[in-house]
Amino acid sequence: MSNRVTETEVILIGAGIMSATLGTLLKELVPEWDITVFEKLDKAGEESSNVWNNAGTGHSALCELNYTSEKPDGSMDISKAIKVNEQFQVSKQFWAYLVNNNLIGDPQQFIMSLPHMSLVQGEDNVTFLKKRFKALSNNPLFEGMEYSDDPKTLVEWLPLIMQDRPSNEAIAATKMDTGTDVNFGALTRMLFEHLQSKNVEINYKHSVEDVKRTSDGKWEVRVHDMENDKLEFHTSKFVFIGGGGGSLHLLQKSSIPEGRHIGGFPVSGLFMVCNNPEIIEKHNAKVYGKAKVGAPPMSVPHLDTRYIDGKRSLLFGPYAGFSPKFLKTGSLFDLATSVKPNNVFTMLAAGAKQMPLTKYLITQVMQSKEKRMEELREFIPDAQSKDWDLVVAGQRVQVIKDTEVGGKGTLQFGTEVITSEDGSIAALLGASPGASTAVHVMLDVLNRCYPQYMEAWEPKIKEMVPSYGLSLMDHPELLKDIHKTTAKALGLTEKEGKQAVFN
């Protein structure tokens, strides 16, 4: 083994959407900084960011029912929906900037307009949806949302789902035509191609094995060049751990106090993919239902039109499952080796609390294809097993930590950025809402790690994200303008809906 030793300003670990976004932001803000990337696979965007490994929903709470909940007084809490929507507007603005400035090519390769719908069955759920619709449609972020419980309208909106359905069933849907399907894998690759053209050094088949602080306050990463079986040592002032499911182990290796008492719980996913072109043609939307009682929020069932490899496809899922791997390409020992003396009590507490979830996930894994078809038939009553194949999606590693509200070992469903006190290292953990909010989350990383530059960087950030620092909900004119300009740049629909159709 021989050593290669380098020193750079920034090291990005992992070539997923998060590192791609952070690298692109940094190259716009300080083009002269050297950036080096290490990725253990042979291409960018192949783990969770790959088009087959996630659901490709541009999460903006237009259809995901888990972002709104009923308060004890019966009113609707839409605060999470507002937050996710605002964050997706940030992503769209940045992507529009990249397209308008020819930094990336054809946006249709990674983003397509697609109606986002919520669909519920049963009287109680219909009442919930109606309330959710009323609460959201008063907000400028959700302007254009349509509601219907009229079977005729629903047949128009959802021909495949309404076909052969009993007519006495209480059923309702909402629709937003301004939803999107995003191929985060394609976007990741486009961003890395751009970064390569800006002299960013991207090392594929390079696995980071250790991250250590040096005596002068920098970071040294030990990297295994897998192709040549060589060890390398690279030093930088700043390290971003964007290893997806691989981030927790690397954060633990850094030994920063902020990474203590944190664990990870892997949840795997499966989709059913339709192989019958006639069925695929009959559906044109992302349709989200309600999660089953006891099911985690990431297993909300949805029937989605997707644009994959230049073709329209139809996917249903995700079915949750359990595997101890933290990455799809990871090791069966990932969960066991993530338990350390500093997080063992947090993990044990989570284990005790999450027994029902673990049991649920294990029963999900054991399900036969026919059993899974039954879930699909709640969406497509006459779905035939021969028309659908199972595909394995990515792993999500949910963060486990001690919180004031939940106590020791609380499972978190969101995305968490962990930074050292001096801001010289940051790690991204968690999976949801994930890739859709990458730009917002990476701007947060910049804020926390480079506070000394933020004032100087602000004009450029505002050029890239005109709403930076503002709530769009409180600036409806700016919101309208942003809808218009991002739709034009990204080739998206700007169409606003009509009104509610109550039966």
Ligand SMILES: Cc1cc2nc3c(=O)[nH]c(=O)nc-3n(C[C@H](O)[C@H](O)[C@H](O)COP(=O)(O)OP(=O)(O)OC[C@H]3O[C@@H](n4cnc5c(N)ncnc54)[C@H](O)[C@@H]3O)c2cc1C
């Ligand atoms: C089933 C499922 C459905 C989802 N649906 C959606 C959705 O609809 N919308 C949405 O916005 N988000 C969704 N997500 C979440 C989204 O996919 C992730 O948030 C996002 O892809 C994470 O990007 P990342 O860059 O952090 O990780 P990744 O894309 O996983 O990239 C991490 C990279 O780091 C590399 N790596 C890891 N360890 C090392 C190491 N030691 N050395 C070198 N390289 C390393 C990996 O090989 C990988 O390439 C979903 C996720 C799953 C699993």
